[in-house]
Amino acid sequence: MQLKQLFTEDRAVSPVIGVILMVAITVILAAVIGTFVLGLGDQVSETAPQASFSFDYDGNGALTITHESGEAINAGQVTITGDINNSTDTWADFAAGTPTDISAGSSVVVNSSTGGGFAEGEGVRVVWESESGSSSSTLQKWTYNA
Known part of the structure:
Protein backbone atom coordinates (compact mmCIF):
# COMPACT_ATOMS: atom_id res chain seq x y z
CA MET A 1 0.00 0.00 0.00
CA VAL A 44 -36.94 10.72 44.17
CA SER A 45 -37.85 14.13 45.57
CA GLU A 46 -39.78 12.64 48.52
CA THR A 47 -36.86 11.80 50.74
CA ALA A 48 -37.21 12.25 54.48
CA PRO A 49 -35.82 15.51 55.88
CA GLN A 50 -32.73 15.47 58.04
CA ALA A 51 -33.69 16.80 61.47
CA SER A 52 -32.74 16.21 65.09
CA PHE A 53 -35.20 16.32 67.98
CA SER A 54 -34.58 16.33 71.74
CA PHE A 55 -36.93 14.99 74.40
CA ASP A 56 -37.30 16.41 77.92
CA TYR A 57 -39.48 14.40 80.29
CA ASP A 58 -40.63 16.05 83.54
CA GLY A 59 -41.41 12.74 85.31
CA ASN A 60 -45.11 13.54 85.71
CA GLY A 61 -46.40 12.63 82.26
CA ALA A 62 -45.43 15.71 80.21
CA LEU A 63 -42.83 15.22 77.45
CA THR A 64 -41.43 18.24 75.63
CA ILE A 65 -40.24 17.54 72.08
CA THR A 66 -37.93 20.19 70.59
CA HIS A 67 -36.58 20.49 67.04
CA GLU A 68 -32.87 20.97 67.72
CA SER A 69 -31.34 21.23 64.26
CA GLY A 70 -31.75 20.30 60.63
CA GLU A 71 -34.16 21.17 57.86
CA ALA A 72 -37.37 23.12 58.41
CA ILE A 73 -40.31 20.71 58.02
CA ASN A 74 -43.96 21.31 57.17
CA ALA A 75 -45.84 20.87 60.47
CA GLY A 76 -48.72 19.09 58.75
CA GLN A 77 -46.38 16.32 57.58
CA VAL A 78 -45.08 15.43 61.06
CA THR A 79 -47.12 13.13 63.29
CA ILE A 80 -46.40 12.33 66.92
CA THR A 81 -47.34 8.76 67.78
CA GLY A 82 -46.86 6.35 70.64
CA ASP A 83 -48.04 6.04 74.22
CA ILE A 84 -49.58 9.50 74.39
CA ASN A 85 -53.11 10.78 74.97
CA ASN A 86 -53.67 11.57 71.26
CA SER A 87 -51.81 9.02 69.20
CA THR A 88 -52.30 10.30 65.65
CA ASP A 89 -52.07 14.08 65.80
CA THR A 90 -49.77 16.23 63.72
CA TRP A 91 -47.22 18.58 65.20
CA ALA A 92 -49.51 21.50 64.29
CA ASP A 93 -52.30 19.98 66.43
CA PHE A 94 -50.07 20.00 69.52
CA ALA A 95 -48.41 23.37 68.93
CA ALA A 96 -49.88 26.64 70.15
CA GLY A 97 -51.44 28.39 67.15
CA THR A 98 -50.98 26.87 63.72
CA PRO A 99 -47.30 26.87 62.71
CA THR A 100 -46.64 26.07 59.09
CA ASP A 101 -43.02 25.00 59.54
CA ILE A 102 -41.10 23.23 62.27
CA SER A 103 -37.72 24.91 62.56
CA ALA A 104 -34.90 24.84 65.10
CA GLY A 105 -36.26 25.80 68.50
CA SER A 106 -39.87 24.78 67.80
CA SER A 107 -41.31 22.58 70.53
CA VAL A 108 -44.51 20.86 71.61
CA VAL A 109 -45.62 19.17 74.83
CA VAL A 110 -47.36 15.78 74.77
CA ASN A 111 -48.78 13.86 77.72
CA SER A 112 -48.62 10.16 78.50
CA SER A 113 -51.65 8.07 77.61
CA THR A 114 -52.45 7.45 81.26
CA GLY A 115 -51.86 11.04 82.32
CA GLY A 116 -49.88 9.80 85.32
CA GLY A 117 -46.57 9.34 83.56
CA PHE A 118 -44.84 6.98 81.20
CA ALA A 119 -44.24 3.37 82.23
CA GLU A 120 -41.00 1.50 81.60
CA GLY A 121 -40.59 0.80 77.87
CA GLU A 122 -43.32 3.19 76.69
CA GLY A 123 -42.28 5.64 74.03
CA VAL A 124 -43.01 8.34 71.52
CA ARG A 125 -42.03 8.64 67.84
CA VAL A 126 -41.79 11.70 65.61
CA VAL A 127 -42.87 10.48 62.15
CA TRP A 128 -42.62 12.35 58.82
CA GLU A 129 -44.95 11.49 55.93
CA SER A 130 -44.46 12.67 52.33
CA GLU A 131 -46.99 15.03 50.75
CA SER A 132 -48.33 12.28 48.51
CA GLY A 133 -48.56 9.87 51.45
CA SER A 134 -46.55 7.26 49.59
CA SER A 135 -43.64 7.19 52.04
CA SER A 136 -42.95 7.89 55.69
CA SER A 137 -39.98 7.82 58.02
CA THR A 138 -39.39 7.93 61.77
CA LEU A 139 -37.30 11.03 62.41
CA GLN A 140 -36.66 10.42 66.12
CA LYS A 141 -37.76 7.96 68.81
CA TRP A 142 -37.85 8.28 72.60
CA THR A 143 -38.34 5.41 75.07
CA TYR A 144 -38.81 5.84 78.82
CA ASN A 145 -36.22 4.05 80.91
CA ALA A 146 -36.71 4.35 84.67
Missing part, protein backbone atom coordinates in the same frame (compact mmCIF):
# COMPACT_ATOMS: atom_id res chain seq x y z
CA GLN A 2 1.29 3.40 -0.89
CA LEU A 3 1.31 6.32 1.49
CA LYS A 4 -0.66 8.49 -0.91
CA GLN A 5 -3.43 5.90 -1.17
CA LEU A 6 -3.61 5.63 2.65
CA PHE A 7 -4.55 9.31 3.00
CA THR A 8 -7.18 9.16 0.28
CA GLU A 9 -8.94 6.08 1.71
CA ASP A 10 -12.69 6.73 2.20
CA ARG A 11 -13.47 3.93 4.67
CA ALA A 12 -13.32 4.78 8.40
CA VAL A 13 -14.80 3.77 11.76
CA SER A 14 -17.23 6.70 11.96
CA PRO A 15 -20.30 4.59 11.02
CA VAL A 16 -19.57 2.23 13.93
CA ILE A 17 -19.13 5.12 16.37
CA GLY A 18 -22.33 6.70 15.06
CA VAL A 19 -24.32 3.53 15.72
CA ILE A 20 -22.88 3.19 19.23
CA LEU A 21 -23.77 6.79 20.04
CA MET A 22 -27.32 6.40 18.73
CA VAL A 23 -27.85 3.27 20.83
CA ALA A 24 -26.48 5.03 23.94
CA ILE A 25 -28.77 8.04 23.43
CA THR A 26 -31.76 5.74 22.92
CA VAL A 27 -31.04 3.83 26.14
CA ILE A 28 -30.63 7.02 28.17
CA LEU A 29 -33.85 8.52 26.80
CA ALA A 30 -35.75 5.29 27.47
CA ALA A 31 -34.51 5.26 31.08
CA VAL A 32 -35.49 8.90 31.72
CA ILE A 33 -38.91 8.57 30.12
CA GLY A 34 -39.52 5.25 31.88
CA THR A 35 -38.87 6.68 35.35
CA PHE A 36 -41.39 9.45 34.86
CA VAL A 37 -43.99 7.24 33.21
CA LEU A 38 -43.80 4.73 36.05
CA GLY A 39 -43.92 7.53 38.64
CA LEU A 40 -40.45 6.89 39.98
CA GLY A 41 -39.43 10.47 39.26
CA ASP A 42 -41.82 11.81 41.89
CA GLN A 43 -40.50 9.53 44.61
Whole structure:
Protein backbone atom coordinates (compact mmCIF):
# COMPACT_ATOMS: atom_id res chain seq x y z
CA MET A 1 0.00 0.00 0.00
CA GLN A 2 1.29 3.40 -0.89
CA LEU A 3 1.31 6.32 1.49
CA LYS A 4 -0.66 8.49 -0.91
CA GLN A 5 -3.43 5.90 -1.17
CA LEU A 6 -3.61 5.63 2.65
CA PHE A 7 -4.55 9.31 3.00
CA THR A 8 -7.18 9.16 0.28
CA GLU A 9 -8.94 6.08 1.71
CA ASP A 10 -12.69 6.73 2.20
CA ARG A 11 -13.47 3.93 4.67
CA ALA A 12 -13.32 4.78 8.40
CA VAL A 13 -14.80 3.77 11.76
CA SER A 14 -17.23 6.70 11.96
CA PRO A 15 -20.30 4.59 11.02
CA VAL A 16 -19.57 2.23 13.93
CA ILE A 17 -19.13 5.12 16.37
CA GLY A 18 -22.33 6.70 15.06
CA VAL A 19 -24.32 3.53 15.72
CA ILE A 20 -22.88 3.19 19.23
CA LEU A 21 -23.77 6.79 20.04
CA MET A 22 -27.32 6.40 18.73
CA VAL A 23 -27.85 3.27 20.83
CA ALA A 24 -26.48 5.03 23.94
CA ILE A 25 -28.77 8.04 23.43
CA THR A 26 -31.76 5.74 22.92
CA VAL A 27 -31.04 3.83 26.14
CA ILE A 28 -30.63 7.02 28.17
CA LEU A 29 -33.85 8.52 26.80
CA ALA A 30 -35.75 5.29 27.47
CA ALA A 31 -34.51 5.26 31.08
CA VAL A 32 -35.49 8.90 31.72
CA ILE A 33 -38.91 8.57 30.12
CA GLY A 34 -39.52 5.25 31.88
CA THR A 35 -38.87 6.68 35.35
CA PHE A 36 -41.39 9.45 34.86
CA VAL A 37 -43.99 7.24 33.21
CA LEU A 38 -43.80 4.73 36.05
CA GLY A 39 -43.92 7.53 38.64
CA LEU A 40 -40.45 6.89 39.98
CA GLY A 41 -39.43 10.47 39.26
CA ASP A 42 -41.82 11.81 41.89
CA GLN A 43 -40.50 9.53 44.61
CA VAL A 44 -36.94 10.72 44.17
CA SER A 45 -37.85 14.13 45.57
CA GLU A 46 -39.78 12.64 48.52
CA THR A 47 -36.86 11.80 50.74
CA ALA A 48 -37.21 12.25 54.48
CA PRO A 49 -35.82 15.51 55.88
CA GLN A 50 -32.73 15.47 58.04
CA ALA A 51 -33.69 16.80 61.47
CA SER A 52 -32.74 16.21 65.09
CA PHE A 53 -35.20 16.32 67.98
CA SER A 54 -34.58 16.33 71.74
CA PHE A 55 -36.93 14.99 74.40
CA ASP A 56 -37.30 16.41 77.92
CA TYR A 57 -39.48 14.40 80.29
CA ASP A 58 -40.63 16.05 83.54
CA GLY A 59 -41.41 12.74 85.31
CA ASN A 60 -45.11 13.54 85.71
CA GLY A 61 -46.40 12.63 82.26
CA ALA A 62 -45.43 15.71 80.21
CA LEU A 63 -42.83 15.22 77.45
CA THR A 64 -41.43 18.24 75.63
CA ILE A 65 -40.24 17.54 72.08
CA THR A 66 -37.93 20.19 70.59
CA HIS A 67 -36.58 20.49 67.04
CA GLU A 68 -32.87 20.97 67.72
CA SER A 69 -31.34 21.23 64.26
CA GLY A 70 -31.75 20.30 60.63
CA GLU A 71 -34.16 21.17 57.86
CA ALA A 72 -37.37 23.12 58.41
CA ILE A 73 -40.31 20.71 58.02
CA ASN A 74 -43.96 21.31 57.17
CA ALA A 75 -45.84 20.87 60.47
CA GLY A 76 -48.72 19.09 58.75
CA GLN A 77 -46.38 16.32 57.58
CA VAL A 78 -45.08 15.43 61.06
CA THR A 79 -47.12 13.13 63.29
CA ILE A 80 -46.40 12.33 66.92
CA THR A 81 -47.34 8.76 67.78
CA GLY A 82 -46.86 6.35 70.64
CA ASP A 83 -48.04 6.04 74.22
CA ILE A 84 -49.58 9.50 74.39
CA ASN A 85 -53.11 10.78 74.97
CA ASN A 86 -53.67 11.57 71.26
CA SER A 87 -51.81 9.02 69.20
CA THR A 88 -52.30 10.30 65.65
CA ASP A 89 -52.07 14.08 65.80
CA THR A 90 -49.77 16.23 63.72
CA TRP A 91 -47.22 18.58 65.20
CA ALA A 92 -49.51 21.50 64.29
CA ASP A 93 -52.30 19.98 66.43
CA PHE A 94 -50.07 20.00 69.52
CA ALA A 95 -48.41 23.37 68.93
CA ALA A 96 -49.88 26.64 70.15
CA GLY A 97 -51.44 28.39 67.15
CA THR A 98 -50.98 26.87 63.72
CA PRO A 99 -47.30 26.87 62.71
CA THR A 100 -46.64 26.07 59.09
CA ASP A 101 -43.02 25.00 59.54
CA ILE A 102 -41.10 23.23 62.27
CA SER A 103 -37.72 24.91 62.56
CA ALA A 104 -34.90 24.84 65.10
CA GLY A 105 -36.26 25.80 68.50
CA SER A 106 -39.87 24.78 67.80
CA SER A 107 -41.31 22.58 70.53
CA VAL A 108 -44.51 20.86 71.61
CA VAL A 109 -45.62 19.17 74.83
CA VAL A 110 -47.36 15.78 74.77
CA ASN A 111 -48.78 13.86 77.72
CA SER A 112 -48.62 10.16 78.50
CA SER A 113 -51.65 8.07 77.61
CA THR A 114 -52.45 7.45 81.26
CA GLY A 115 -51.86 11.04 82.32
CA GLY A 116 -49.88 9.80 85.32
CA GLY A 117 -46.57 9.34 83.56
CA PHE A 118 -44.84 6.98 81.20
CA ALA A 119 -44.24 3.37 82.23
CA GLU A 120 -41.00 1.50 81.60
CA GLY A 121 -40.59 0.80 77.87
CA GLU A 122 -43.32 3.19 76.69
CA GLY A 123 -42.28 5.64 74.03
CA VAL A 124 -43.01 8.34 71.52
CA ARG A 125 -42.03 8.64 67.84
CA VAL A 126 -41.79 11.70 65.61
CA VAL A 127 -42.87 10.48 62.15
CA TRP A 128 -42.62 12.35 58.82
CA GLU A 129 -44.95 11.49 55.93
CA SER A 130 -44.46 12.67 52.33
CA GLU A 131 -46.99 15.03 50.75
CA SER A 132 -48.33 12.28 48.51
CA GLY A 133 -48.56 9.87 51.45
CA SER A 134 -46.55 7.26 49.59
CA SER A 135 -43.64 7.19 52.04
CA SER A 136 -42.95 7.89 55.69
CA SER A 137 -39.98 7.82 58.02
CA THR A 138 -39.39 7.93 61.77
CA LEU A 139 -37.30 11.03 62.41
CA GLN A 140 -36.66 10.42 66.12
CA LYS A 141 -37.76 7.96 68.81
CA TRP A 142 -37.85 8.28 72.60
CA THR A 143 -38.34 5.41 75.07
CA TYR A 144 -38.81 5.84 78.82
CA ASN A 145 -36.22 4.05 80.91
CA ALA A 146 -36.71 4.35 84.67
